[in-house]
Amino acid sequence: MPEVLQEKKDGKKYDEPDLKKGMYTVQNFADVLQTLAYMCSSTESEAIFEGDNSPVPGQLKDWLADGVKIFQAMSEEESNELLEGMQGSPFYLSGKNAGLEKAGARNSKADQEHLQAAHDHLVSMGAKCPSVPMDDAKDPPADNQDMGNKGVKAPEPSSTGPAGKADAADDLQKLDLGQIHKALVAAGSALAEIKTELAASKEENAALKAQVEKIAKMPQPMPGLLKVIGKGEDPDTAIEVEVQPGVHDPKRAEALIKQHGGK
Structure with missing residues (x-):
C-alpha cells in the first residue's frame, strides 16, 4: 500500500480529507424547485377556474425563474468544488496497488433512496432519462468491499493520470445535473x-362581459297602460223582458192538463 495511505501514528488515516459523496444541498434545492413548480401549476389552474385575476401565479413563476438561475449557478459551483477537492487526493494517486481500480456507486443506500425519489418526481413532469432501477441496485457493501452497482460497468482507469480521472468523475456528476x-x-x-x-381565457371572459354589458344597455319594452274604471261605469247587465199579452182559454188549458196526466 502506498505510504500516503498508511495509518498515521495519531490514529487518523490519510493525509487528505475524507472523500465526500454527493451534493446534498444541490439535491435538496432541486426538490424545493420541484415543489415550487407544482405550486405554480396548481395556482394557475385555480386562477383560471375562479377567474379572479389573482397575481399569485405570476409571482410564483417569477420566483421559480429566479430559483432556477440560482440553482444553475449553485450546481456548477458545487460541482467544481467537488472536483477541486478530489484533485491530488490519495484515492486518485494510489493506483492499482491500493485496490481502488474499481469505481462503484457514488451513493449509499440512503442516498440512492433520496435520488430515486427525486428521479420519480422529475419523470412525473415529463423527463426521460436512462437509469438503473432501484431493484437492480445492491445494498451498500461492507467496508473494503466493492461499491459497484449491479449492471453498471466500472470505468477503466485513465492513462492520462489524475486529470483524466477527474474528467470521468465530472461526467458522472453531469449525468444527474x-x-x-x-x-x-x-x-x-x-x-x-x-x-x-x-391569456386566452381572459380574452374570452372579456368578450362575454362586453356582450352582457351591451344587452344591459338595450332599451326595455314599454309596460302596458292600465285604465281604472269606476263602479258607475260598469255596463248594465240587467235584461228587461217584455211580457207579451196573451189570450186565456180555460177549456184548452184544462184539456192540456189532463193530456199530461193532470186532473
Missing part, C-alpha cells in the same frame, strides 16, 4: 403553456 436541468426546462415549458391558456 443534466437530467435535473432538463426537467426544470420541461417545467418551464409547461408553465408557459398554462400562461398562454390563461
